[in-house]
Amino acid sequence: MQMQSSGTKDNILVIRFSSMGDVILLAPLLEVLKKRYPEAAVTVLTDPLFTGLFRDDPRISSVVGLKKGKEDDAGSIVARKWDLVIDLQNSRRSKRITKELKRGETGNCFDKLHIKRFFLLFFRLDFYASNDTVTNRYIRASGCTPGGDAEHKLFFESPLPAKVEEMLQSGSIVRPTIALFPFSAWKNKEWPREYYVDVGRYFLFKGWNVIIMGGPDEQCEAEGIRSEIGKKCISTAGMISLYECGCVLSRCTLALGNDTGLAHLARACGVKTGIIFGPTTRQFGFFPSGSPASRVFETRLCCRPCHAHGGNSCLRSDRACMRRISPEEVIRGLVELSESK
Known part of the structure; x- marks a missing residue:
């Protein structure tokens, strides 16, 4: 049902359960909703893994974590009357919840553009709008019009985690710091580990702090990369929460990662970020745009996207698509990015 963008909205529900990068990209939409409906109480419904992303966010009134398979536990959500529901998950899981809601009106569900994606992947026919992004599609799903002033920002107000301060052997990060994200749930998205080692060694030699970040399942691999880069490099993989990752990134100077959630989180923390794209391409809507400054690294191959x-x-x-992006190219790009305004 088409949503009317005019009128007062007292209670707004935004639904996006996964994945991490998709949830992080809610940030510009929250900015738009705050400006369009400044008095509205906005609730974000997501997976419990991602509630920490919104812990300090002044634009929302609450964040609710709901585990997969526990949709029957959404009683507090179902019982409340919503003036606007924005279903950005658009799945059987989210529809199971939205059909039970008490609501005055609802926005369009997020269009995942499955047909366009099918034609691009299997027939190399590109029907995507030029330079469209997931964040703009989120905003359109709310009934608002995308503009250039929606800030891609999340809020992390706590001090640097004590365990990270201790590893840096300093009460605060004084030297410039680069965060590296070598991992992905999809192995084709991972730039070669030895290339990350080359980048880490370069910045360590230049006097930077180098931090390897990842999840609990990547702790051993992160330690291996850390040891190859050098003893002054540190790894927080599996040691800090997602919220604490945001606190650390908010104090970083530069970041480099694959096309994954942590790279999008770095940008949401205001960090200049280099993102390496291989099997995925611009059409899918995850290329960075706007502030902060960013750099995309990719190589043109007829098999992309795959x-x-x-x-x-x-x-x-x-x-x-990944191996042909050399460490030297990435280092040059990161140096230019760090010097940009």
């Missing part, structure tokens, strides 16, 4: 999310096996078997 998978909607990245995939775990390469049809060429050599993962050329």
